Amino acid sequence: MVSLFVGGAVLAVSGWLVWLSRGREHRGHSVAGLLALAALLLWAWMVAFHAPVERAQGLVQKIFYVHVPCVIPAYLGFGLTALAGIGFLRSRNESWDRLAAASAEVGVVFCSLILATGPIWAKPVWGHWWVWDLRLTSTLVLWFIYLAYLLLRGFAFGSDTARTFTAVYGIVGTAAIPFVYFAVDLARGDTLHPSNPAREGLPAAMSETLGAGMVAFVLVFGFLTARRLAAARLESDLLEASERSPVG
Amino acid sequence: MSGARVAWAVLRKDLLLDLRSRDRAGHMGVFAFLVVALLSITLPESPEAAGAWVPALLWILLLLTSILGLARSFAAESEAGAVATLAGVACDRGWVFLGKAGANLIALLALQLWVAVLAAVFLDVRWEAAGWRAAAVGALGALGLASVGTLLAALSVSVRAREFLLPVLLFPLVLPVLVICARLTAESLGGDPTPGLWWGVLGLYDWVFVLIGYFVFDHVLED
């Protein structure tokens, strides 16, 4: 049930973003913003009052409800980046490039949040801020790949060649992710990080809160990416205008 | 001209340039020599303590040295304004990628041979214990580095600050090659059996990135 909601939100948000990036006009931002805000409020209420305090870890366990939901927007952002890269290479349509730029940037924001909240939970529970295990290391490498992507965007800005190059790097970066995962597993096999299957045995109140967080964060991702898209649209409009009249 | 002939012409041209000017090979060789000398002085003296580190260090050395070569891999074309000539070939431009990557692969294999000799002399690495497996790891690792490296070198050639950008783009992507190759080298040097899965994943990585390079290069060399 929970995964149905989350999957629906992911599909709806990515569809909306692709549709937005193709159109000339930007509509529905305020609706999306309000929706995201409402979902965030519901989630915050559930974290505070609906989810029980876990017996072994105490209050610290509630970091789980903000750490795990960040994962979906991060991967969604990187997935959209690769998808938009393929779209750009096939069609040469600049709108795909804007979608790639926006979703990569917002994806990096969420990936940073995963990396920030993880250690805050790990310190009181494991006793260390950081351990070099599978999840942590591969997430860090993922973050590096997309940071490099944003750097490449920053250095190569504006021309059609630059757009091609960033599209290629977005695709190559996404293709490398499974290999990174395998390699890090090889190097750091024994993991401390709680695994996915452990989540299936969660009490209903916990998994409902987690699901609400996932839906809320996917909506926040959608809203932020849409606004970032609007900024990218304005940027390319200005660039076009300055190319038409070099005096201005 | 057929595709294979284009690839061969590009490969031959790059290698001939390297042989004639000897710039690139000389820089890489001296750099590798220096780093191995530094390692042999810095590492602890007992061979058991050092031995555990050597495979990983050698692969990192190969990566760092290959950056020197890769950064120059499109320099001749871009200085002579000939990137458009490469793009103008009368066949699929993927073949240009194969030629370029092939030249880089051969340069990397030569570098590996050099590093292997240095490591045997200065770091007391016994390659004969590893046998053909060390050679196979070297070849598969070099193919991975060459394919991803050639593609990224082509991407960063026209970007400012490319000396800074190329390592930042390359390192996270080739991390899998580095980890798997270091592991395989260590296991084969120790005479331990090496799991087939590792070989399979390493081969798959090479295959995936050669394919991506082949298909994507058409766009990279446009205009």
Place this chain on the structure above:
Amino acid sequence: MTGGEVYLAAAYAIVGLVLLGYAIFVERRIRALRRSRESSREGGRAG
């Protein structure tokens, strides 16, 4: 007091502040871009 509250508050505060900060950053960029578009249009008319 186990100190757990501090970690919990820190995690949620960081997420809140980063998301809010990013949203403000994007909104400011949009506003700045709109402004320069307006001014370039007026400049175009004047010219």
